[in-house]
Amino acid sequence: MEKPLDKIGPLDPPERILMAPGPTNLPPRVVQALTAPLTGHKDPYYLDVMDEVASLLRYVFETSNPTTLVVQGTGGAGMEASLVNLLEPGDTAVVGVAGLFGQRMVEIASRCGARVVTVEAEWGRPVDPDDLRRAALQSHPKVIALVHGETSTGVEQPVEPVAEIARETGAFLVLDSVATLGGIPVHADLWGVDFCYSGSQKCLSVPPGLAPITVSERAMQHIRSRSSKVRSWYFDLSILEKYWTRERIYHHTAPVITMYALREALRLIYEEGLEERFRRHRLHAAALTAGLQAMGLELLAEEGFRLTTVCAVRVPQGVDEAKVRNDLLARYNIEISGGLGPLAGKIWRIGIMGHSAQRGNIVLVLSALEESLRQQGYPVQPGAAEAAASRVYAEASATLAQG
Numbered sequence: 358m359e360k361p362l363d364k365i366g367p368l369d370p371p372e373r374i375l376m377a378p379g380p381t382n383l384p385p386r387v388v389q390a391l392t393a394p395l396t397g398h399k400d401p402y403y404l405d406v407m408d409e410v411a412s413l414l415r416y417v418f419e420t421s422n423p424t425t426l427v428v429q430g431t432g433g434a435g436m437e438a439s440l441v442n443l444l445e446p447g448d449t450a451v452v453g454v455a456g457l458f459g460q461r462m463v464e465i466a467s468r469c470g471a472r473v474v475t476v477e478a479e480w481g482r483p484v485d486p487d488d489l490r491r492a493a494l495q496s497h498p499k500v501i502a503l504v505h506g507e508t509s510t511g512v513e514q515p516v517e518p519v520a521e522i523a524r525e526t527g528a529f530l531v532l533d534s535v536a537t538l539g540g541i542p543v544h545a546d547l548w549g550v551d552f553c554y555s556g557s558q559k560c561l562s563v564p565p566g567l568a569p570i571t572v573s574e575r576a577m578q579h580i581r582s583r584s585s586k587v588r589s590w591y592f593d594l595s596i597l598e599k600y601w602t603r604e605r606i607y608h609h610t611a612p613v614i615t616m617y618a619l620r621e622a623l624r625l626i627y628e629e630g631l632e633e634r635f636r637r638h639r640l641h642a643a644a645l646t647a648g649l650q651a652m653g654l655e656l657l658a659e660e661g662f663r664l665t666t667v668c669a670v671r672v673p674q675g676v677d678e679a680k681v682r683n684d685l686l687a688r689y690n691i692e693i694s695g696g697l698g699p700l701a702g703k704i705w706r707i708g709i710m711g712h713s714a715q716r717g718n719i720v721l722v723l724s725a726l727e728e729s730l731r732q733q734g735y736p737v738q739p740g741a742a743e744a745a746a747s748r749v750y751a752e753a754s755a756t757l758a759q760g
């Protein structure tokens with residue numbers, strides 16, 4: 358039944374501890390930026406903000422690409438922008454698929470009219486670079502596309518070997534860094550990524566709605582000289598770049614306030630420093646992993662391929678997956694995620710991302726999980742998870758003290 362309009366009360370959302378793989382909690386300075394005065398999108402102040410955001414993004418993407426900008430829309434808009442700009446009907450794309458987001462790339466590439474060659478891996482494993490090499494040598498693709506951090510499985514895809522294949526075959530390398538940018542290293546230039554996109558609400562800790570991208574000059578030259586027009590007007594980078602990097606020709610009304618928030622979040626990243634930020638993410642991921650394993654829980658991804666920023670943990674036999682998530686939300690205000698696609702009901706996914714990646718949150722998630730699991734009759738030694746996490750933190754501070 359639709360609510361009568363006079364029953365729609367004042368906005369009063371709950372204050373959650375956001376430990377799903379995005380969105381994350383917002384740093385206070387980002388919240389403050391969201392309440393700053395709105396300017397017009399052609400205001401000289403805002404035009405400076407655009408330049409500053411681009412400079413800060415070059416730092417985070419580790420790139421000197423002039424075409425580094427923000428596309429309106431969530432991470433999926435970044436994905437769509439990458440493929441729709443690089444692919445023309447009849448082109449071939451080789452796409453690595455080891456989870457939901459790889460599948461989505463296949464869907465978008467085929468909508469661009471491309472012939473799509475998928476190189477699959479079991480969900481929970483990375484795509485094998487040898488398989489990708491074989492596919493690329495056979496099909497001479499225009500694009501090789503890959504997900505860096507597969508959020509649906511908690512697997513990190515090694516990029517270096519795939520970048521080498523792209524270099525050998527001359528294909529453009531597209532990299533999805535939605536779940537990784539600002540959490541683990543994304544070396545856009547060093548790896549030679551031609552089109553790297555991300556999303557604001559994951560490790561950057563900005564509200565959802567913006568997709569930062571960076572595009573190599575080689576890819577931009579191709580985009581500017583395509584024989585057919587890009588099939589999306591809104592995402593056509595040959596038009597969009599004239600708003601961002603050239604003559605400031607009107608393209609859209611910028612989401613000024615969220616851009617302020619992104620600017621502040623990027624400033625925070627610069628102040629923290631990339632190396633320190635990556636170390637912090639690794640530390641909290643290690644503590645969480647140790648705690649989960651101390652409870653006898655199994656991780657989906659094998660050691661060596663575990664994604665620092667998303668931990669996928671198997672639901673033990675006899676435990677009701679959704680009930681645990683509901684308990685965490687109802688009793689502790691903690692949000693974590695369940696599995697997607699074939700892994701629905703089989704795993705939980707916990708984010709170690711941006712501002713949410715804090716010791717207090719890790720410890721709280723572990724003790725809340727422990728309580729909920731015990732209530733369902735799953736045997737856990739009380740306090741074991743927290744103790745294991747504490748050991749990781751103690752070792753880290755001892756190492757730091759030794760310098």
Ligand SMILES: *Cc1c(COP(=O)(O)O)cnc(C)c1O
Nearest residue numbers: 431432433458506508535536556
């Ligand atoms: C979250 C995510 C996306 C999609 O981002 P939205 O902001 O939900 O559109 C794409 N790729 C990866 C790897 C993600 O984690």
